[in-house]
Amino acid sequence: xxxxxxxxxxxxxxxxxxxxxxxxxxxxxxxxxxxxxxxxxxxxxxxxxxxxxxxxxxxxxxxxxxxxxxxxxxxxxxx
Amino acid sequence: xxxxxxxxxxxxxxxxxxxxxxxxxxxxxxxxxxxxxxxxxxxxxxxxxxxxxxxxxxxxxxxxxxxxxxxxxxxxxxxxxxxxxxxxxxxxxxxxxxxxxxxxxxxxxxxxxxxxxxxxxxxxxxxxxxxxxxxxxxxxxxxxxxxxxxxxxxxxxxxxxxxxxxxxxxxxxxxxxxxxxxxxxxxxxxxxxxxxxxxxxxxxxxxxxxxxxxxxxxxxxxxxxxxxxxxxxxxxxxxxxxxxxxxxxxxxxxxxxxxxxxxxxxxxxxxxxxxxxxxxxxxxxxxxxxxxxxxxxxxxxxxxxxxxxxxxxxxxxxxxxxxxxxxxxxxxxxxxxxxxxxxxxxxxxxxxxxxxxxxxxxxxxxxxxxxxxxxxxxxxxxxxxxxxxxxxxxxxxxxxxxxxxxxxxxxxxxxxxxxxxxxxxxxxxxxxxxxxxxxxxxxxxxxxxxxxxxxxxxxxxxxxxxxxxxxxxxxxxxxxxxxxxxxxxxxxxxxxxxxxx
Numbered sequence: 001x002x003x004x005x006x007x008x009x010x011x012x013x014x015x016x017x018x019x020x021x022x023x024x025x026x027x028x029x030x031x032x033x034x035x036x037x038x039x040x041x042x043x044x045x046x047x048x049x050x051x052x053x054x055x056x057x058x059x060x061x062x063x064x065x066x067x068x069x070x071x072x073x074x075x076x077x078x079x
Numbered sequence: 080x081x082x083x084x085x086x087x088x089x090x091x092x093x094x095x096x097x098x099x100x101x102x103x104x105x106x107x108x109x110x111x112x113x114x115x116x117x118x119x120x121x122x123x124x125x126x127x128x129x130x131x132x133x134x135x136x137x138x139x140x141x142x143x144x145x146x147x148x149x150x151x152x153x154x155x156x157x158x159x160x161x162x163x164x165x166x167x168x169x170x171x172x173x174x175x176x177x178x179x180x181x182x183x184x185x186x187x188x189x190x191x192x193x194x195x196x197x198x199x200x201x202x203x204x205x206x207x208x209x210x211x212x213x214x215x216x217x218x219x220x221x222x223x224x225x226x227x228x229x230x231x232x233x234x235x236x237x238x239x240x241x242x243x244x245x246x247x248x249x250x251x252x253x254x255x256x257x258x259x260x261x262x263x264x265x266x267x268x269x270x271x272x273x274x275x276x277x278x279x280x281x282x283x284x285x286x287x288x289x290x291x292x293x294x295x296x297x298x299x300x301x302x303x304x305x306x307x308x309x310x311x312x313x314x315x316x317x318x319x320x321x322x323x324x325x326x327x328x329x330x331x332x333x334x335x336x337x338x339x340x341x342x343x344x345x346x347x348x349x350x351x352x353x354x355x356x357x358x359x360x361x362x363x364x365x366x367x368x369x370x371x372x373x374x375x376x377x378x379x380x381x382x383x384x385x386x387x388x389x390x391x392x393x394x395x396x397x398x399x400x401x402x403x404x405x406x407x408x409x410x411x412x413x414x415x416x417x418x419x420x421x422x423x424x425x426x427x428x429x430x431x432x433x434x435x436x437x438x439x440x441x442x443x444x445x446x447x448x449x450x451x452x453x454x455x456x457x458x459x460x461x462x463x464x465x466x467x468x469x470x471x472x473x474x475x476x477x478x479x480x481x482x483x484x485x486x487x488x489x490x491x492x493x494x495x496x497x498x499x500x501x502x503x504x505x506x507x508x509x510x511x512x513x514x515x516x517x518x519x520x521x522x523x524x525x526x527x528x529x530x531x532x533x534x535x536x537x538x539x540x541x542x543x544x545x546x547x548x549x550x551x552x553x554x555x556x557x558x559x560x561x562x563x564x565x566x567x568x569x570x571x572x573x574x575x576x577x578x579x580x
Contacts, residue, residue: 010462013325013547014095014452016087021326022549039326041463049099049456067087 002035002077004070005056009042012053020053020067027071034078080510080537081257081287085549089129090291096121097143098299098453105303106458111162111169117144118161135185139291142183147297149175155185175296179280179431180273182254186292187270190252193234197225200246209238209247257287259511259535260389279384281511281535282427282544295427295544299454302421302444306341310419312443313344315407317424318352318474319482319540322556323448323547324455324462330560331467336460338468343418344411349474351407352378352481352490353569358400360494364501368528371396373521375531376487378402379540380432382514382533390518397533403481404429408441419443423451425482425543425553428535447545472565475572479561483554484509484539488532493568495530503530510537 006012006021021039028035046052051063057073083090100117107113118137127133141161146152150168153159197209201224209225210218217231218238225246227238239247254271255263262277263284271292273284285293306312314337321330328336334345355378363374375397377383386394401409408420421444422429433442446454455462477490488505495501506529508517514533520526536542541553548556566572 008325008327008463010324010452010455010460013328013462014099014456015092018325018547019085019087019549022085022552041327042461049096 001033002074003038003056003058004035004074005038005040005043007041007043007046007052007054008039009046009052011042011046011049015049015052016065016067017053017055020055020065020070023067023071024074027074031078035074080542080550081253081283083253083289084286084542090289093121093140093291094143094294095449095453097140097147098297098450099457101144101147101297101299102303102454102457105300106307108307111166113162114144114148114165115160115162117141139183139186142186143294146181146183146294148300149173149296149298151176152181152183173301175298175301175430175434177431177434178273178275178278180278180282180285180293180295180427182271182273183292183294184266184268184270184272186290188290188292189269190254190271191250192255192265193249193251194229195227195232195234195236195239195247195249197227198246198248199224200244201225201242202244202246204243206243208241208243212237212241253287253289254284254293257283257511259283259513260385260515277388279381279388279511279535280428280431281381283511283536285427286544295430297450298430298444298446299450302446303454305419305444311343311415311417312341312419312421313346313411313415314342314421314423315346315348315351315404315411317404317422317426317482317540318347318349318479319425319543319546319553319557320423320448321560322553323425324452328462328465329467330471331469332462332465334471335468336455336462336465337423339460339465340454340458342421344415345471346407346411347471347473347479348403348407348422348424349478349481350410350572350574351403351405352478352487353475353572353575354406354410355400355403356477356481356487356490356494356569357575358406359398359491360498362398362400363491363495363503363530364499367503367530372524373526373529373531374398375518375521375533376491378404378481378487379533379535380426380428381511381535382508384428384431385511385514385533385535386518389515390522392522393518396521402432403478404432405438405441412441421446423448425536425540425546427544447543449545449547452547473574474564475566475569476561476564477567478569478572479564480557482540482557484534484537484542485532486539486557487534488530490569491530494570497568498570504528506531508533509539511535 118140377398480486542550
């Protein structure tokens, strides 16, 4: 089971977290037993907005997260 | 719907960063010179990332800054510091004017216009059905592949359909493809240009352009300055707002955050939708079919502009009822005459509606959800940590459902059934091209007795260019929030009591 924490704070939502969440949720429909998504309040890593969005895949912290990076990290762990 | 809708690209990022910078400078009461630094803060690399040169990238950001402040687009032919222009503007009219949607011309990459091309999938097959089905004999079989004579080609698409190798593609400018009213033309340099006589300011081309070369103007700065001056600013928020600011940010939190920002009051525009659906039901019951053959809904400004500019014969049958925005603004100003009202919504063309002669005294500012999200960041308001205070319950189920395609007609129909025992046939136009087609049908007289709903954005307001959420997700949130309403029908809404229901 891959645990993904995705920040749903103001900064991260403005710069793409909502879109990453949408893709993750679609992926979760394909692999319902293998992905757990937690929408969390600000992870306090985005004091500089350039570090947003912030996502955690298991223990790996990803700043300035991009959709393709997050999804591929999740996919790696599913395989 | 544009393929780019709902995808977070660097274009979206830059647009939002510009909004956040503008909001931040407004809140800091910064000097004009500070605006000169925005292009450098947003494009802070050493080499170009997106374009031929970093100077061009910054010039495009500067053009975005100007429009973000509400200023007109300017060519780059004259030497003028960004801050000089801004100082002139802020000291003089400081007022957004038409045209609302503009091509940043030097950002346009001059995509080829509509044409059919043969790709290298072509096997130069013996059958070559492409040339046989062509009605104008434009496809010839040359040494290596089929070739389309662009002079002869009429873009009928028959060759594309006939090819067994998917070798023929139809290439369209994304901006022009998104424009259902054919307002995108080319200037002398073959760059996209918007024919303002045809443009209905829906904003779809802004989302569709893969080079981010089209932008609308904004009132972020004027709104925040008004709040900073201590003016009594009150917000009315459009029905599609639910969930736009993230999955942890409830409607109540959004209201609380707006108050934190300095709004004295926040009301749902759905309250205005309840007024509007009752009013339009009344008009329908009184006038259709005796006085007028059908009624078109009035809430979508781009839809009414399509009638104005493209099918003027139908304009008199588009309801002259005020839009939910106007009703909601009036309900605020009734008791607070000196207040300023800001409409917050998914919509670009509402900015234009608010400038019109009979609306400008009711609605003072219009901003989008996207612009508001950037304001929250600039004001350092962390939405997930805002404490929700009061419940929000201004509107009925059907008023809240106005934001989804079909919701407007359904609300009016419920009122007609309940109050007038009329169940009219309904025609729904969903998206720009469909709106135009529907109005053309209406003009031809085939919609007699119909209630005609027009939504210029596909999916309804939840598909608006100023949203942050994908259209289908926005729609789900709207339906869920509608279910929580204390009233089912507009006529049950206690808040309308003072008005003549």
